[in-house]
Structure formats: structure tokens, C-alpha cells
Amino acid sequence: MSTLLEVKDLQVAYGSILAVKNVSLTVNEGEIVTLIGSNGAGKSTTLRTISGLLKPKAGTITFAGERIDGKEGHEIVAKGLCQSPEGRRIFPRMSVRENLELGAFLRNDKAAIESDMQRVLELFPRLRERIEQKGGTMSGGEQQMLAVARAMMGAPKLLLLDEPSMGLAPVLVDIIFETIVKIREQGITILLIEQNAAAALDVADRAYVLESGSIKMSGNATDLAKDEAVTKAYLGG
């Protein structure tokens, strides 16, 4: 298994406040890796930095053998790294179709885009029903599906998902996690952030635990799910 993403000694600051202090992690091709941690631990900051929306203060990020830290967001997307961000961030005044087309903004292969469109609509039949509806008028769950589907339209090698189950009804949470497994079956590697640690550990191969900006633990997802400290802190046990 080859390493797809490697983050080493990452530090990220907002002004003078260090939000990410010491993060090192790797994601191998074909894996689902999850990064869990409580609110404010620095999970989203880490993902935003990987996608080039924030510049690291220190450390390196390597994707598919190439340094990407310091590169612009659009250059990173071009290398096959797409993100469904926290809070969905769909384009509210555009239709579902236009949102999905924007997900494929950098691609020119018309036929492949169309077949990917069919593929994601298969995955999220709800979106097909609403294809001409404006994104901003859909329910929270539908917007979340759209955000994930839109990121998939970039035909990524690595998909970053930031809390895809946030604020969703339990039924929808199950659907989202089932879909994550299906996405991996299509050959896409996934780095998943979740507050719902139990569900995340359930679908993931490996996991990292982030606490106030530093990685505190890492390992096999099933092992971590049994770990006493993890259970206590994140699984409500």
C-alpha cells in the first residue's frame, strides 16, 4: 500500500493563536482514515490547511509524492484532492445541477463528467429528484448530500470529508455513513472528520485522535474503539 497523503509536524495559526500545534498523519491509498476529537480540537483547521485554504506555520504536507503545502487551493484540487467542507458551503443561488457541475470545474472530459454525474445521482437519489432546485432552498440533509456529491464530481484520488453527519437526523446519518463505504468501494481514498466517533470508527480502517491541536493517539480503528481512554472521552462510555 502506498502513501497518498503525509502530513508532518504541522502547525497552523490564526493570527497569534496556534490552533494546530503538532499534527502528523498519513493516509494510504484505498483507506478510510478518520480524525476524531472534540469541538475546537483543530480538525477543520487541519483539513483547511491540507486543501490550501490556510497556510501552515510549520511542517510539510505531501500528496501523491509531491509537496503541496503553500500551494494555492485550486492547484491542490487539480492534483486530485477534493473536500466537502464543514457547514456544507454549497452555492445557495445555484441549482443542484450547477453545484455538481462546479465540482467538475477543472475537468474537460465531458463524457466522463456525465457518467460521474449519473454515478453520484445513483448514490444520492434524493439529489436527482431536486436536480433543478436552488441549493439554498434545500433541507440541511439534502445540502450535506450535495456537498459530498459535489466533492466527488472532482474525480478525486483523496476525498476529505469534514463532519458530513453534522446536524442530521439519525436516519440520514446512517445513509451518509453507508455512502462513505460505497464511495471507498469506487476506489476513492477518504480522510473523514467526525464528532460522531462511534460511527466513524466503525467505517474507518485507521484513526487519529486530536486533542487541543495535537495528535494524542493513533492506530487501528477497531483497537481504538476498544481503548478505554477513547471510549471515555469520545464514545460516551
Added chain:
Amino acid sequence: MSILSKGYQARQDRRRYLERTLGTLAALGILYWLGINFAKSPSQFFQASLIGLSNGVLYALIALGYTLVYGIIELINFAHGDLFMLGTVFSANFISVWFGKTHTGIAAFGIFAACLVAVMTFGASINVGIERFAYRRLRRAPKLAPLITAVGMSFILQFVGLHWNGSGQKTWNSILPSGQIKIDNVTIPYTTIISVIITVPLLILMSWIVSRTRQGKAMRATAQDQDAARLMGINVNRTISFTFALGGALAGAAGLIFQQTRGLTSYNLGYQLGLIAFTSAVMGGIGNLQGAVLGALLIGLIQGLNDGLPIGLGQQWSQTVVFSILILLMAFKPTGLLGKTVTEKV
């Protein structure tokens, strides 16, 4: 429902009723005024409308620059009117000084066309430069910082205009044919026809770029959510530059049309025309392209009718009428004519 909210509801209903009655009365009053004027002199009515609309399309070219920039980075680019002014000075110099053309003719037409391309490039380059060096570094700063920078930019451009054009108003010979078409008693100058022939395709081209092209798609996405646009692979900086280029090119074209149809240049033109164009953009709903064009045509028409109809307030009241209408409209519809408040679910 509590008693309190019932009382509130009743007040709301009463207020809405009052607003609607007043609005209807105002509309009837305006229709009556238009009606008696039309009855008195149909030809004067058409003449006034024609002048109004031909001013309106010029305002539209400038208004689009305000609305495009506001739409994408929520900045009121105070320097935009002054960019238009530099466009007028550039055109005058290009045609009459550099190419020495002061009369109409085939060659003059060629120079006119070359000037259109040159002044649009000129406007685009300056606008892109201003964004690149002044506004870009302030993109994450508090809103007041880019705003005051824009005011400063406006003064800098005026200063350039002052040195280039002198402190007084300069008059120039137009190289456009000076004749006119007469239909009944309505005269249509060739210059009006030519300016419409240039403006309308530019407006159509503009709307095609924004709604149909890849760049336009990137613009709309960036306008709605910059970080999300980055995550789609959109080069946000380049997209913002492109937007400034479009606005600047239109302002340049407006400069040429104004200079050639009015035959004058002055360093403080940007203030007058810029204010009217900005008002058009606000009236139509700032950030909305069709709105800017609609607002500009309306303001042109209002001015034209007010100034040109036999029974009216006359030219000295022109600005007062325009801004009274703007203030009334803002009171009842703060988002402007076509400005929408989208329902966004969190």
C-alpha cells in the same frame, strides 16, 4: 398567538395597506402626468424618452462596473466613475491628438474602432492594476479599509485626470457624423444611433459571458462563497481580476462614447456620472447585472422625461427627482428593484 404579537400583526397589516395605497396613488399620479404630456405633444414625449434612454444605456455601461465588483467582493469601488473619466480623456487624446483626427470620414471610423479596442484595454488594465495593488491585500481586512482605499483611489485618478486634461473643461470635435434622422417631429442624431449600436452588443456580450462561459461560472461561484469556489478548483484571484477587467473595459467604452457624443472632457466628470451610475446600480439591486441595466435605463428615462416634457419640473430639478425616487424606493424595497433576498438554510 399572544395578544402582543396580534397587535403587532395588525400594525403590520395597517402599515402594508398604507404603503400599498400610497404606492398606487404615486403610480397613478405619474401615469396622469405622463398622459397629459403625451396628449399635449406626442413628438416631444418621444424625443424626451429617446434622449433619456440613450443616456440610460451609457449609465448602464458604467453601472455594470459598480455592480460587478460589488457582486464579487462586496466593495463599492468609488474609483470607478473616475476610471470612466480617464476613459474620456484617453479617447480624446487617442483620436484627436495622437491620430490627429478631428473630422468624420472613412479613416476616422477606423480610428474610432481602434480607439474602442484601445480604451477598453486601457480601462481593463487600470482596473486590474488597482485591484491587484490596492484592494487585494485588504481582502480579509475589515470592510472600512478597502472602502477608504477606494475613496483614495478615486482622488488619485482624479489627480491624474487633472494633470492630463487640465483644470478646466476641454471641448473636442467629434469624428462621428453629425447629421440626424427625422421621423415626424422626432429627431434622432446619428451619434445616438451609433452609441446604441455599440452599447447594446456590449451589454449582451457581457451578460453572455457571465451566464454562459466558464469564466462567468467561476465569477458567480466566487461571488457566492470564495472558499467554496477555491475548493472547486477555481482560481479566485484570477476570477476577481477578470471581473475588474470586465468592469474596466465597459467603463472605457463608456468614456469613448461620452467623449465622442458630448465632445467634452473634464477631470471631475467621474464624480457626476459615477454617482448617477452607482445610483442606478443601487436602484436595480446592487450585485444584480440586469438590475444595474434596468436602474440605469430608468434613471435615464426619468431624467429625460423630467427635463424634456412640456409640463414638468425642468432640468434644475433633475437630480432632485432622481434621488427622491431612489430614497422612496429604498424605503419600500431596500434591496433594490431586482435585488433578491435568498432564503438560505443554515
